[in-house]
Amino acid sequence: MKANTWAGRNKVEVRDVPDPKILNNRDAIVRITSTAICGSDLHLVDGYVPTMQDGDVLGHEFMGEVTEVGSGVDQARLRVGDRVVVPFPIACGACAACAAELYSCCENTNPNAGIAEKMFGHPVAGIFGYSHLTGGFAGGQAQYARVPFADVGPLKIESDLTDEQVLFLSDILPTGYMGAEMCDIQPTDVVAVWGAGPVGQFAMDSARVLGAAKVIAIDKEPYRLQMAEQAGHTPVNFDEVDVRSRLLELTGGRGPDKCIDAVGMEATHGSAHIAAYDRVKQAVRSETDRPHALRQAIMSCRSGGVVSVIGVYGGLLDKFPAGAWMNRSLTLRTGQCHVQRYMKPLLERIERGEIDPTRIITHTLPLNEAEHGFEMFKNKQDNCEKVVLKP
Template identity: 80%
Template sequence: MKAVCWTGRNSVEVQEVPDPSLLNSRDAIVKVTSTAICGSDLHLLDGYVPTMQNGDVMGHEFMGEVVETGPGIGDDGPRVGDRVVVPFPIACGACAACRAELYSCCENSNPNAGIAERFFGHPTAGIYGYSHLTGGFAGGQAEYARVVFADVNALRIESDLTDEQVLFLSDVLPTGYMAADLCDIQEGEIVAVWGAGAVGQFAMDCARALGAEKVVAIDKEPYRLEMAAAQGYDTVDFEEVDVRSALLELTGGRGPDKCIDAVGMEATHGAAHVRVYDRPSAGRSRARRRCRPCPGVRP
């Protein structure tokens, strides 16, 4: 089959690779009908995440049709012909983390959990197409993919919704929702979202669904800001205006109640963690102060 393979830093190729096969009794083989490229894939491409190997199949956002299942999948699991969305973290469904619904911390799905713990400071679940730190599982930017613990991880789609309407259940929508959920948004609050890409758009929608009265999108790309504006959100182009001043103006001088960073990782190492800003001070109108850098972040 054909698959998108990592071939070195800043290099990917479509290559012919072996078809996947059932390795465990709870596996399933899925014929991929839709897949997506995540912003996190850029971290693999540019070398920020180690342990990638030449020929690794990329992609952790995919869905498709089940074409083969292992004998260990129970009656409630997927069947041949089912249409499924596959979430990116792999969960066994039985460990303490999974029983607590902390699926991204599954204790059984990542054979390289010890390596991940040394690198990240904590172990992670296995993840499709995301380096050998997360298990070295082949990803879904391919014609076929092996889905591990398919009776737990393959979400059956029993409707006529299109791929474009449900594919984002694999990663982007849950990511945006979690960002908003972690904010503990209360009715009537104002939420500012840095980054109006796919995750940012979903974070805005989820913030509104969770009770936000006003949502502000902050970005520089016109098409992203236009998309946010079309959904009724206020927008700020950070290349055109001072973000802090714009937020104060949009919030009656109070500032947003909650803030979401929907960009992440190396893109925000500098200004998001160490910046100079104005603050009112007794005896003078404005005082300059520098934030102390977060641990491990260089100014």
């Protein structure tokens, strides 16, 4: 089959690889009908996540049709022919983390748990196409994928919604939603979202659905801010204005009640010297993450507010404003999304028309053109917001 693979830093390549087979009893094989490029794939391609290997199949946002199930798959839950969206964290459904609905912290699905434990203190779940640190599972930017614990995670789509309407239930819609949910949003809240990429857009939509009074989008790409504005959110361009001053102005000097970091480890910055400082530290690997959005979110948030982090961080960061966090009673909440927890309720919101996930799709390409898709997305060419690939 064809699959998009990691071919070294800054390089992806569509290659012929073997078709996946059942390896564990509860595996299913899925013929992929739609898959997408995620912002976090860029962290892998940019070389900021360790343990990538040449030939790793990328992709953790995919859906398709079940073509084969292992002997241990509960047939009451999943059968050949079912149309499914596959959540990016692989979860066993049986451990204490899964019992607590902390699916991305599943204790059983990462065969390389010993390595993850060294990096993170405790291991994390396996993730499709997302380095060997998270298990070494082949990803879904391919024609087929093997899906372990297929009767736990995958969500069956039984209505006639299009792929484009449900594909993002695999990651970015639940991720954005969890970012907003962690904010415990009140009707009087102003919510500021750093990053108007796909996850940021969905965090904004979710904050509105959860009842926020005002939602602010912070980015520097005019087309991304325009997309947010068209969806009813208030744009702030950090290339044009000082973010903190603008946020104070928009909130009568209070600061946003809730702040969401939908940027993560590769933030860019309006101030050249601070950006350069982090870039250099990251380049010489004395800091793995460039945490500018997180710092600014903490400094901007009103006292007693919540800073919710859904942008991906991989390791260590520098100049964390612990003083602001502690002295101003801020709550910091975060997590890789526990996708399985949100898929069904969000599917219902899509069915009711409360959220339209298709609004962020700017490009649809054949899988063969994955390399071009990565390039456009990474370099923000052609107003690229979200690339869907068709295998």
